[in-house]
Amino acid sequence: MARAETLTKLSLDRWAQLIGFNPLHFNGLFDPLHPPGVCGQPLLQFSWQAADRVGREEIAMAIAHAEAQIEQFLGFRLLPSWETDEWQKTARPVASEMFNLSGTDVRGMASTVQADWGYFVSGGIRSKTLIEADAAITYSDEDGDGYNEVATVTVTVTAGQSPCEIHVYFPVSDVMVQTGGADEWEIRPISVSVSGVTATIRFRREQAVLPDLQLDVVPPADDSHLRGEEVADDANFLDEVDVYRVYNDPQTQVTFMWEPLGLGCPSCTGDGCAACAYSVQAGCLMLRSKPRLSAVSMRPATWDADALEFTMETFSQRRLPDFARLYYYAGWRDRRLACPTVQMDPQLERAVVMLSATKLDRTVCSCQVAQAQLEHWQWDYAGAVEGRMTVTVPDSTLQNPFGTRRGASRS
Numbered sequence: 001m002a003r004a005e006t007l008t009k010l011s012l013d014r015w016a017q018l019i020g021f022n023p024l025h026f027n028g029l030f031d032p033l034h035p036p037g038v039c040g041q042p043l044l045q046f047s048w049q050a051a052d053r054v055g056r057e058e059i060a061m062a063i064a065h066a067e068a069q070i071e072q073f074l075g076f077r078l079l080p081s082w083e084t085d086e087w088q089k090t091a092r093p094v095a096s097e098m099f100n101l102s103g104t105d106v107r108g109m110a111s112t113v114q115a116d117w118g119y120f121v122s123g124g125i126r127s128k129t130l131i132e133a134d135a136a137i138t139y140s141d142e143d144g145d146g147y148n149e150v151a152t153v154t155v156t157v158t159a160g161q162s163p164c165e166i167h168v169y170f171p172v173s174d175v176m177v178q179t180g181g182a183d184e185w186e187i188r189p190i191s192v193s194v195s196g197v198t199a200t201i202r203f204r205r206e207q208a209v210l211p212d213l214q215l216d217v218v219p220p221a222d223d224s225h226l227r228g229e230e231v232a233d234d235a236n237f238l239d240e241v242d243v244y245r246v247y248n249d250p251q252t253q254v255t256f257m258w259e260p261l262g263l264g265c266p267s268c269t270g271d272g273c274a275a276c277a278y279s280v281q282a283g284c285l286m287l288r289s290k291p292r293l294s295a296v297s298m299r300p301a302t303w304d305a306d307a308l309e310f311t312m313e314t315f316s317q318r319r320l321p322d323f324a325r326l327y328y329y330a331g332w333r334d335r336r337l338a339c340p341t342v343q344m345d346p347q348l349e350r351a352v353v354m355l356s357a358t359k360l361d362r363t364v365c366s367c368q369v370a371q372a373q374l375e376h377w378q379w380d381y382a383g384a385v386e387g388r389m390t391v392t393v394p395d396s397t398l399q400n401p402f403g404t405r406r407g408a409s410r411s
Helices: 011-017 056-074 346-357 368-378 407-411
Strands: 083-088 112-114 120-123 125-136 139-140 149-158 166-169 191-195 196-204 240-249 254-258 279-287 297-304 309-312 322-332
Touching: 011 346, 056 254, 056 346, 083 112, 083 125, 112 196, 120 279, 149 240, 166 196, 254 297, 279 322, 297 322
Parallel strands: none
Antiparallel strands: 083 322, 112 297, 120 322, 125 240, 139 149, 149 196, 166 240, 191 196, 254 279, 254 322, 279 297, 297 309
């Protein structure tokens, strides 16, 4: 698995596929039975291993930078993600000296706030529970080329389990993986199917290279010779993985906060109150606007763990809170995809790939196909010369907030 300390929404393996990288070489592997004609060596993990080219860590940083720029411009996440502890100031009466004692708007409906990120899905926080540790991997050669390219894992799940919530990680028993379900050690992309209480998970063999081999710090001595771990050696790959359920836990959605009145504690219940501390109460969120706008109404409520729903309450301080701290799940979902919460819209994928290419300042090894694609997107319109021909560039391209390179103008 191509992995990095920098977390990205677009997986490194998917980025490599879209660029045109040989998947084996991108993951530090080679197949002596099927030598490539366009790549001279496997990609390395770090740029300092070979000063004239980038590594997977630098590619991940470029992807994350591109994703952040696009999200800031669009106002929504490229994939649904969890926003945590987002502070919003509640609406105030027109007369600044007045309080909203009803806790509602002028129509008697629950008060609303505008969340920072569009395409609101639900209130809640990210939760992760173990389905099975050390689940066995079976490798198979499905196309008969002599390479066992498909890894298959079978686990038992709860009936009705959504396949989109099933995630696979390197096992914690591995010497390089210190905590279970560590996000930087997630295997992506995967395909999952659920039948009854059985989940079948499939991914590529090259995504299961042992961690110590991924971090091998010995670079190839000669670009004319392939070096890396051989795909035929089973000892180079995982034989087990940890399977988790990653899902939205709705019980934490909003915390209402009241500043104490005056210099004393007139709103306390007789037990006293701490100095310089907000009074707090839990509640729930409901979408009031189009999902794109993410205007949400807020109500005081208590989570019922047995019924798995909220029970309505009244504001404990008898007035509208001063602040609301939001916890919610939001982001764009391409409904055409099987799992739109984990698979990015193909058009957004392409935008991320093109923009991330402009962030790389060195070559990416000697893979001619991938390098030609990257150089295409890295060409700078500010230079305005391509080959022997002067290129006329419109002002709008030169003023592009993403930069003047071709990948920035097309993303």
